[in-house]
Amino acid sequence: MRLDISELRRLHPELAYEFFRCNDELAKSAASPSQHSHPDFSTTASHETDRRYNTGRKLEQVIETIRSHPGFERFVLAPTEDEMKSAAIRGPVVILNVSRYRCDALIVERHGLRHLQLHGLHKSDIQNYAATLDSSSVTTQLLEWLWDTIAGPVLDFLNFTQSPVADLARIWWIPTGPLMKFPIHAAGYHATGSKTVLDRVVSNYSSSIKALFHFRENQLKVEMPGLPERAVLVGMQNTPGQTKLPFASQEINELRGICDSLELQVCMPPPNVDGVLSSLRDCEIFHFAGHGETDPSDPSMSAIILEDGKITVARPLQTNLYARKPFLAYLSACSTGRMKNSDLMDEGLHLIAACQLAGFQHVIGTLWEVNDKSCVEIARKT
Structure with a gap:
């Protein structure tokens, strides 16, 4: 659904807001804990069912209204x-x-x-x-x-x-x-x-x-410069609670030299969540060398790990990068494309997909654990 939202937000922000409000309402009610132990469980369950039904109907009406506007006739429908x-x-x-x-x-x-x-x-x-x-x-x-x-x-x-x-x-x-x-x-x-x-x-x-x-459609609209302009490089040799990655700093240092030779402006933000997310808003290339982890029960919580926390799958989705359409996200970390929950294999809930849905034109990531030293060579050759 998020694929269709960027243009809707620009042209019809009130409909985009209502669409997300209904979606969030349904998501919250679906994720709410069971209330079997509550003495008025049957009444509560009935009320919750009615509320979900009404929200679902409202969402259908919002989608019909969106589709009535030129250019949105196939909003959240499968491709022709x-x-x-x-x-x-x-x-x-x-x-x-x-x-x-x-x-x-x-x-x-x-x-x-x-x-x-x-x-x-x-x-x-x-x-x-x-x-x-x-x-x-x-x-x-x-x-x-x-x-x-x-x-x-x-x-x-x-x-x-x-x-x-x-x-x-x-x-x-x-x-x-x-x-x-x-x-x-x-x-x-x-x-x-x-x-x-x-x-x-x-x-x-x-x-x-x-x-x-x-x-494909959005790439045709991008005026690609001769070279990407700004490269954001983040290396985590030492990550709280994780094993040391002695070659992560070498990887970033070698890439910095390559970026300089290509006349790219290099940005090395503080390796914390706010610093990295804010730097993504005006970058063309994002390269992360560090630890990644896969959450087997909730794939949306799979993440890359920074000094003060994690950037989970959900966070890039909330970062609208479509205005710039940055060129490349390179995730040199373990398991950035891994799915452990067999029931959710087809949902694409991993960091590679999240970066692409957020707006990156290209994403390179990993299926499993990767060797720290090998990552340097692969990144350099890429």
């Missing part, structure tokens, strides 16, 4: 077929649909929509691999299985059959369910030539078709 195809203007989009009946790749291209049944992929196998999947269990067997069951068939279907001599084509993956945990971009037989995703295409991920369409 033409909108889906426009999302694939820079490369095909592959939605990996998992069910107990069969698994398919739903493929969106500029000229149409196609599907490919993935005959070798079964939900039970996915669940078995996902049950123990972390950075230490990414084996050649797993990467070859991902190639045989998903990446290989899809790339062959799209005619990406060889390693090109010129620039690699791009592809956008939208995994669903437990496949959200898997490194599809790394699938392949890495010891035998070009049977790998990395050799054939540049992989990107998105949380949904609608999100990708939205960012």
